Amino acid sequence: MCKGAVLEQLGDVLRYDVWITDLLGQLRIFSIKSLNDHHIEEGIGFDGSSVPYFTDVNYSDFIAKPDMSTLRTYPWLVNGKKVAFVIADVYEGYTLRRSPRDPRWVAQRLERDLERRGLKILVSAEMEFFLFKKDSINSIPPLPLERDSGYISVKEGYFRAPPLDQLYEYRIELFKALDKLNLQPHKDHHEVAGGQIEVNIKADFPVRMSDKIQILKFAARQIADKMGLIATFMPKPVIDDNGSGMHIHMSLWRGNLNLFYDSEDEYAGISDITRYFIGGILEHAEALSAILAPTINSYKRLISGYEAPVYVCWGRGNRSAMIRVPIYYRRASKQNVNRARIEIRCPDPLANPYLAISALVYCGLEGVDKKIYPGDPIDDNVYHLPRGVREEMGIRELPENLKEALDYLENDGFLRKVLGSELIDAYIELKRKEWRDFMRTITRWEYERYFFA
CATH class of the missing domain: 3.10.20.70 (Glutamine synthetase, N-terminal domain)
Structure with missing residues (x-):
């Protein structure tokens, strides 16, 4: 046309x-x-x-x-x-x-590089976020919708039905809007925390999926505003409840063949290529954190006990691991072959989608090229494993804060090469300024702890 x-x-x-x-x-x-x-x-x-x-x-x-x-x-x-x-x-x-500092250009270069290799990658995202009443920000810390009225207690929100689910009408309006915007939403539900929503959109190629994430966030905020609410994608807005993630699902294709599927694999129906792809991501996990969990607040989400990954490992159906291999279905139907994928659980919704998706794919491809073994899968609840056991199993921890993550990113030559030195340097400088600003800030917690000490 x-x-x-x-x-x-x-x-x-x-x-x-x-x-x-x-x-x-x-x-x-x-x-x-x-x-x-x-x-x-x-x-x-x-x-x-x-x-x-x-x-x-x-x-x-x-x-x-x-x-x-x-x-x-x-x-x-x-x-x-x-x-x-x-x-x-x-x-x-x-x-x-x-x-070179246009994030969309990074994702476009990735698609060009994949095309040269005869490959394509499909990406989908689970977008989580909170709704607050507009006047709630007058109190610090604010409580999200439903928690402020006692409708839903801590960690009691998952799949709640109306009238306890006070977000139902909002979700209907958002789903209708996303449908009209051709984002192809296919699922939404009440998440674990009070006032928390998850929306899933159909898999697409990296540039288009990143565009869709930006459109979704914009629409979510606009519709909330029209309903007298605030939609926040802050990773951890509530101290005692689950935070919000942007779980990213990926599968690698050559033509109509899903390279992540292997019907002979007894563990999870995945190929060696999948394992190497996982290995490449885990190899760079600490540096990737600066891109996937890009804010000071991000690291208050990445703590044990809140379904957010802390440990660098992988496993089937294991939501305590950094990378989960979904295993809902075992029967080798054509649909299940197409569903073979991995889920990276550490990204949060404030990550730049163009950079986050591109960085993950490039690291995964390096794993395939170098046949990087990801280590044995972990089927235990990693949160419950003693430190000594984790160390024996070779399970590393993600950085504890943004500064530590930025130090890893600065020294990661591979990510600098694939994302571009100019972009990486500007990104690190911008984020280090954010860290310095935070370190100069005297918080309410400090006054409560030290003012009369």
Whole structure:
């Protein structure tokens, strides 16, 4: 379909929002009245230096070039009219070189590299987040919806039904919106914590799945706002309950063949390629943490007892491990062959999806290339294993905080190579500033603990 026909299909549109994603994974949006051929072919200029760590002020003329395959309208009206949005790729002005700090470019390079190898990867995400009433932020710490009214106690929310499930109507509205946005949602439910939701969207290729994650988060926040609520993707907003993850599922394909499946494997129906792929991810687990768990708050989620991984290991159906091999079905039907996959459980929803997915796939592919053995699978509840037993089994721990994770990332030559030195350096600098800002902050906990000591 030609560009003009695509625009005509949208009908009467009030304006066009242009989306880009910064290093942190946060959306940056500007709006234009119309989308013409010049915008589509040449791009739209903007000040790249005002996007943190995108570029310096003395080289700030950047271009956002719309990816017309992402053009669509929001599933709500503004002043009675439709508003369209499009996701853009970022270029440096004049040279027209792709910006090495554009996270979407990293995922696009990954797909290009996979194509050269005759491979493709399918990725899906389980997105978890909390809902709060707007006035709840006036109290510190705030309590999420349902906990604030006593409807649901700590760790008592999983699969709750209405009327205890106070999130049901919100989930219906969100699911309808995601459907209209063509995100292909296929499941949603109440999660373990009060006020917590999980939404699953159908597997797709890395760039499109990353786009979908950004769209989902935007829609979740907008719909919550219209209902007088706040949707937060903060990994650990409640101290005594489960945090929110962004569990990433992956399977590797050559044509129509799922390379992760092996009908002869008695343990989990997975191939040696799957094991090597897992081995590559586990090899870089500590450095990956800086990308998959990218905030100070992330490491308050990654503690024992809250279904978030702390230990670097893998196993079938084991949610205490960093990587789980789902084993819901054993019968070797065509559908089950297609379902063979791995789940990486440490990412959280504040991770930049373009960087997180790309980093995981690149590490997995290195594992396949080098035949990195992931160690024996762990079927025990790793949270309950004594430290001495874990050490004997060779089970490492993920970093305890963001600073430690950044130290690992800085020294990981492979991730620097595949993601790009310029992007890694900018990302680390940005995150180290975040750590320094936190270390200078005097928290309420410190006043309560030390003020009268």
